Amino acid sequence: MLFLDLLIQGLLQGSIYGLIAVGLTLVYGLLRILHVAHAGLFTLGGYICVIVTNQTSSFLLAVLTSMILVGLAGMIIYRICYQPILDQPPFVPLIASIGLFIAMEELFRIFFGAYGLSFTELPLQEPLALMQINLKQAEWITIASSVGFVAMLAFLANRTKLGLAWKATVTDPEIASSFGVNIIQVRYLNFFIGSSLAAVSGCMMAVLNNLVEPTMGSVPSYKMLAIIVLGGLGNVRGTLIAAVLLGIIESYGTIYLDDLLDRDSIAFVFLIIALMIRPQGLFQRH
Amino acid sequence: MKYLLLSVLFPVFFLGLVHADSVKIGFNVPLTGFAAADGKSALNGAKLAVKQANQAGGINGKMIELVVYDDQASPKQAVPISNKLIEKDKVVAAISGSYSGATRAAAGVFQSAEIPYISAYAVHPEITKAGNYVFRTSFMGEVQGRAGAKLIGATLQRKRVVLITLKNDFGKSLAAGFKEAAGQFNLQIVNEYEYSIKDRQFGPIVAKVKADAPEAIYATGYFFTAGPLVSQLRAAGITVPVIGQEGYDSEQFIKIAGKASEGTIITTSLDRDSNSSETRSFISEFEAMAGHKVDMVAASGHTAMKVLVAAMKKAGTTSPSAIRNAIAQTNLVASTGSISFNDLGEVQKNVQVQVVRDGDFHYHSEIRDQVLLAPPTR
Numbered sequence: 001m002l003f004l005d006l007l008i009q010g011l012l013q014g015s016i017y018g019l020i021a022v023g024l025t026l027v028y029g030l031l032r033i034l035h036v037a038h039a040g041l042f043t044l045g046g047y048i049c050v051i052v053t054n055q056t057s058s059f060l061l062a063v064l065t066s067m068i069l070v071g072l073a074g075m076i077i078y079r080i081c082y083q084p085i086l087d088q089p090p091f092v093p094l095i096a097s098i099g100l101f102i103a104m105e106e107l108f109r110i111f112f113g114a115y116g117l118s119f120t121e122l123p124l125q126e127p128l129a130l131m132q133i134n135l136k137q138a139e140w141i142t143i144a145s146s147v148g149f150v151a152m153l154a155f156l157a158n159r160t161k162l163g164l165a166w167k168a169t170v171t172d173p174e175i176a177s178s179f180g181v182n183i184i185q186v187r188y189l190n191f192f193i194g195s196s197l198a199a200v201s202g203c204m205m206a207v208l209n210n211l212v213e214p215t216m217g218s219v220p221s222y223k224m225l226a227i228i229v230l231g232g233l234g235n236v237r238g239t240l241i242a243a244v245l246l247g248i249i250e251s252y253g254t255i256y257l258d259d260l261l262d263r264d265s266i267a268f269v270f271l272i273i274a275l276m277i278r279p280q281g282l283f284q285r286h
Numbered sequence: 287m288k289y290l291l292l293s294v295l296f297p298v299f300f301l302g303l304v305h306a307d308s309v310k311i312g313f314n315v316p317l318t319g320f321a322a323a324d325g326k327s328a329l330n331g332a333k334l335a336v337k338q339a340n341q342a343g344g345i346n347g348k349m350i351e352l353v354v355y356d357d358q359a360s361p362k363q364a365v366p367i368s369n370k371l372i373e374k375d376k377v378v379a380a381i382s383g384s385y386s387g388a389t390r391a392a393a394g395v396f397q398s399a400e401i402p403y404i405s406a407y408a409v410h411p412e413i414t415k416a417g418n419y420v421f422r423t424s425f426m427g428e429v430q431g432r433a434g435a436k437l438i439g440a441t442l443q444r445k446r447v448v449l450i451t452l453k454n455d456f457g458k459s460l461a462a463g464f465k466e467a468a469g470q471f472n473l474q475i476v477n478e479y480e481y482s483i484k485d486r487q488f489g490p491i492v493a494k495v496k497a498d499a500p501e502a503i504y505a506t507g508y509f510f511t512a513g514p515l516v517s518q519l520r521a522a523g524i525t526v527p528v529i530g531q532e533g534y535d536s537e538q539f540i541k542i543a544g545k546a547s548e549g550t551i552i553t554t555s556l557d558r559d560s561n562s563s564e565t566r567s568f569i570s571e572f573e574a575m576a577g578h579k580v581d582m583v584a585a586s587g588h589t590a591m592k593v594l595v596a597a598m599k600k601a602g603t604t605s606p607s608a609i610r611n612a613i614a615q616t617n618l619v620a621s622t623g624s625i626s627f628n629d630l631g632e633v634q635k636n637v638q639v640q641v642v643r644d645g646d647f648h649y650h651s652e653i654r655d656q657v658l659l660a661p662p663t664r
Contacts, residue, residue, distance in 0.1 A: 002494060002497040005493035005496070005497075006493055006494075008489075009490050009492075009493055012487075013487060016487075113323075114317075114318075114322035114323040114325075115323045115538050116538075116542075118513075118538075118541045118542050122544055125521065134523075205486075208487065208514075209486045210513065210514065210517060210542050210543070210544060211486065211510065211513060211514060211542045213320075215320050215484075216486070218484060219484045250490075251490040252490070254479075254481075254490040254491060255479070255490050255491070255494045258479060258480055262453070262482055263481070263482060263485065264482055
């Protein structure tokens with residue numbers, strides 16, 4: 001039973017990691033930028049969710065608002081922060097991104113206070129037993145939304161013209177553009193979708209912990225880097241598998257490797273071992 | 287002629303205002319980063335004490351000027367800040383409104399400059415060992431940990447305990463004190479799990495604790511880790527008492543954990559149901575000034591400043607060594623209890639036990655065991 005409980009907890013954590021990391025890997029795949037400020041968008045998503053839920057007492061509305069606003073924020077970040085420096089060496093946008101992330105953390109503190117925010121009425125706390133597994137509604141929804149959104153993303157990428165345009169732009173922007181793909185539009189859309197997924201993840205984190213705080217993005221900010229490297233940079237499927245694997249390994253590691261390893265260092269030990277065996281990442285074919 | 291006179295007199299007048307009437311006290315405190323919430327509250331507590339002292343005529347006629355720097359609760363920041371307070375601002379004494387890591391680092395700097403330094407709520411044992419210029423007006427972590435063991439073993443009569451320990455100076459010194467006294471109260475420590483200060487998701491630990499089926503849980507942490515932890519423990523159907531410490535002591539803990547916070551018991555230094563007029567008046571004045579409910583760090587910031595101000599008045603000079611000697615002889619009642627120091631600069635007071643009831647902290651019991659609570663001596 002404990003074994004199963006730990007597995008479920010790992011899946012839950014993996015779902016949260018997955019939702020954040022997918023957005024990051026999308027950005028990397030398209031622009032070769034390590035978008036650290038993505039973790040700031042995750043935090044923003046959590047804040048919007050708590051504020052809108054407290055105002056309207058509708059969690060669903062809050063999640064939708066959060067996805068749209070954070071998606072737009074992602075597009076604005078691309079326009080203001082990355083687009084002007086796309087021709088610079090990769091470390092330039094990386095530094096810009098880290099700077100932006102730190103600034104965002106402090107802005108959250110200035111605008112929303114150092115204490116963080118909580119829901120006045122915490123939604124989705126009823127226990128719900130499915131297949132003899134007893135979890136809170138919020139936990140089920142986290143897992144389900146992760147699966148759902150990723151399936152939607154896969155459908156979008158593989159079954160629509162939009163997805164084709166996206167894949168073409170990733171492979172070769174110049175040729176894609178000569179075939180009439182509007183590269184700029186693809187980039188904006190990319191940021192919108194990736195950021196919205198981070199927002200969902202922030203919303204779920206908020207409802208799982210009943211707490212959003214200025215620094216809630218700090219752990220995801222580096223752990224998501226380990227995940228996308230493991231997943232083979234730019235590879236969505238690989239990123240998801242890496243996220244879930246990491247969630248599960250952390251879950252067991254927290255209990256059984258506690259004397260040896262800190263939970264947050266497990267990701268990096270896992271990363272080092274995996275890269276020693278497969279330097280191209282676990283799931284990169286080339 | 288009139289203008290000439292004025293132009294000469296004006297600067298003299300202003301210089302006089304700035305120079306003659308102020309005395310500087312340093313204050314290092316986290317105002318940004320993860321500990322900013324506690325830092326802000328501690329600073330408000332200290333500011334209240336300064337305001338009260340200045341309204342009562344300052345220190346022998348001189349107004350107190352608080353020099354505040356943000357140390358982000360980081361030892362790396364605390365050292366340059368301490369140097370700045372000593373060299374540039376020339377403070378006559380200083381207070382830490384910060385966590386153990388930063389306070390330990392700063393204590394060494396103040397000791398070597400021979401400037402009196404009081405730790406308001408940092409718990410690590412090494413702090414006062416820096417030397418005879420360093421004092422602490424709150425409990426050492428070990429002392430409070432021992433009180434936690436007595437609370438579970440004697441007051442609550444539970445035997446099988448699981449420890450959930452925050453992996454930093456704060457959590458580790460509490461856990462060390464708890465384990466030291468566990469045998470004395472026939473406690474059986476079933477298991478100990480550690481977590482990092484960044485953790486908010488405790489799923490795996492909660493699952494394992496459930497399997498351990500303890501009779502009580504001694505969980506160290508701050509309100510921002512304890513809030514999610516307690517709510518996750520309760521959501522998993524674990525109903526045994528959860529014992530926390532002064533890190534839980536904030537209305538934020540109750541806000542975050544919501545209904546799950548009911549029944550949580552903590553050891554702390556502030557009794558909200560106290561009959562002491564000192565504590566009562568502090569609580570009402572603080573809440574009027576800060577606009578939120580009082581907490582342990584606010585009371586601790588206030589206590590430390592009050593002790594320092596009283597000592598400076600008594601010393602009657604701004605010489606650091608005279609102030610140090612006056613602090614060492616402190617004997618006063620503050621919002622967190624009666625304060626007097628042993629030869630290591632540690633206080634001995636009763637530990638307050640509070641329980642969350644109807645969305646507020648209330649009196650549960652008090653631990654008065656003088657032998658158990660004795661801090662180490664030099």
